[in-house]
Amino acid sequence: xxxxxxxxxxxxxxxxxxxxxxxxxxxxxxxxxxxxxxxxxxxxxxxxxxxxxxxxxxxxxxxxxxxxxxxxxxxxxxxxxxxxxxxxxxxxxxxxxxxxxxxxxxxxxxxxxxxxxxxxxxxxxxxxxxxxxxxxxxxxxxxxxxxxxxxxxxxxxxxxxxxxxxxxxxxxxxxxxxxxxxxxxxxxxxxxxxxxxxxxxxxxxxxxxxxxxxxxxxxxxxxxxxxxxxxxxxxxxxxxxxxxxxxxxxxxxxxxxxxxxxxxxxxxxxxxxxxxxxxxxxxxxxxxxxxxxxxxxxxxxxxxxxxxxxxxxxxxxxxxxxxxxxxxxxxxxxxxxxxxxxxxxxxxxxxxxxxxxxxxxxxxxxxxxxxxxxxxxxxxxxxxxxxxxxxxxxxxxxxxxxxxxxxxxxxxxx
Numbered sequence: 001x002x003x004x005x006x007x008x009x010x011x012x013x014x015x016x017x018x019x020x021x022x023x024x025x026x027x028x029x030x031x032x033x034x035x036x037x038x039x040x041x042x043x044x045x046x047x048x049x050x051x052x053x054x055x056x057x058x059x060x061x062x063x064x065x066x067x068x069x070x071x072x073x074x075x076x077x078x079x080x081x082x083x084x085x086x087x088x089x090x091x092x093x094x095x096x097x098x099x100x101x102x103x104x105x106x107x108x109x110x111x112x113x114x115x116x117x118x119x120x121x122x123x124x125x126x127x128x129x130x131x132x133x134x135x136x137x138x139x140x141x142x143x144x145x146x147x148x149x150x151x152x153x154x155x156x157x158x159x160x161x162x163x164x165x166x167x168x169x170x171x172x173x174x175x176x177x178x179x180x181x182x183x184x185x186x187x188x189x190x191x192x193x194x195x196x197x198x199x200x201x202x203x204x205x206x207x208x209x210x211x212x213x214x215x216x217x218x219x220x221x222x223x224x225x226x227x228x229x230x231x232x233x234x235x236x237x238x239x240x241x242x243x244x245x246x247x248x249x250x251x252x253x254x255x256x257x258x259x260x261x262x263x264x265x266x267x268x269x270x271x272x273x274x275x276x277x278x279x280x281x282x283x284x285x286x287x288x289x290x291x292x293x294x295x296x297x298x299x300x301x302x303x304x305x306x307x308x309x310x311x312x313x314x315x316x317x318x319x320x321x322x323x324x325x326x327x328x329x330x331x332x333x334x335x336x337x338x339x340x341x342x343x344x345x346x347x348x349x350x351x352x353x354x355x356x357x358x359x360x361x362x363x364x365x366x367x368x369x370x371x372x373x374x375x376x377x378x379x380x381x382x383x384x385x386x387x388x389x390x391x392x393x394x395x396x397x398x399x400x401x402x403x404x405x406x407x408x409x410x411x412x413x414x
Contacts, residue, residue, distance in 0.1 A: 181266025255340025
């Protein structure tokens with residue numbers, strides 16, 4: 001058994017999730033203009049992170065309107081003016097449940113300012129000049145009595161929190177007595193400390209998303225929620241360029257000091273990263289019983305070599321394996337002390353000794369973007385592994401110049 005060279009080719013960009021197909025939603029009949037209704041104006045058409053919202057999917061929403069400064073009612077002011085006086089009087093971590101046609105349903109809790117609330121949909125205030133602001137996240141986490149205090153930007157704040165169903169991490173939101181922009185935090189569920197010994201479960205990380213809508217009035221109708229992705233996604237496929245079939249018997253993605261917590265304050269277009277980290281490995285292919293069988297390459301009528309291709313899916317099903325990570329301002333998924341890489345092995349009777357093994361391919365210097373998927377395409381050519389990263393359905397070899405074009409300086413890994 002011998003180690004073969006890895007050739008790392010860094011892509012100039014990545015495949016944009018945000019360029020999803022948009023589908024306008026026609027509101028369903030039956031919703032009164034006297035109650036607050038929520039819609040999503042398009043559905044996410046991306047297989048990289050998540051598909052369309054499905055019926056019974058839930059998001060959590062925080063909503064504001066009432067704002068008193070002493071005896072002065074500022075409820076009709078714009079959010080940036082009145083937020084220092086506003087608490088989440090309309091909704092606090094209210095679960096919205098997705099229904100057909102892009103509509104969200106909910107059963108509102110008792111609101112102290114609006115007569116008749118307590119069941120069904122929440123009515124607007126009678127004063128039609130009042131402005132409303134909403135902040136929502138996906139997926140929903142049910143809050144109990146858990147609370148904690150944390151320092152953010154030098155300020156001690158009180159939070160309530162809860163765990164997402166199936167152990168998919170925790171959501172923290174500044175409590176209902178806090179005025180101003182709400183802070184929403186998502187903390188990944190991974191607890192690993194070692195890249196070599198702590199196995200991680202990629203299915204435990206959901207496609208965390210956020211949205212907000214400020215200065216909405218009753219006359220504006222239903223509240224439109226347009227979500228953005230906060231995590232990046234990594235997908236994998238293997239191409240066999242050989243004239244004989246091969247079995248991929250190992251594919252492991254491992255690393256140290258991955259970011260664990262993403263924090264968004266109010267209308268913030270970006271996000272900040274918490275101090276917590278995790279380490280570990282994702283065993284994407286783990287042995288003979290889990291081997292990925294890939295057929296042999298073919299030649300088309302024009303003499304072009306066409307590789308056999310297989311994408312990594314969960315349990316041999318159609319669901320693609322997506323590793324989701326938090327990225328920093330430089331696009332890295334680990335901090336400055338962290339490292340991450342890929343190991344692979346393949347077997348065939350045609351290989352000398354029956355197997356070829358790639359050493360640990362270091363990808364710590366690659367950059368990624370929130371809301372974007374990168375497809376790692378591992379090519380088996382003879383006895384070598386060649387890695388390429390696909391960008392917008394194109395291949396770009398080498399490093400990336402300031403103009404966005406790739407150079408020819410291949411990075412080789414022994």
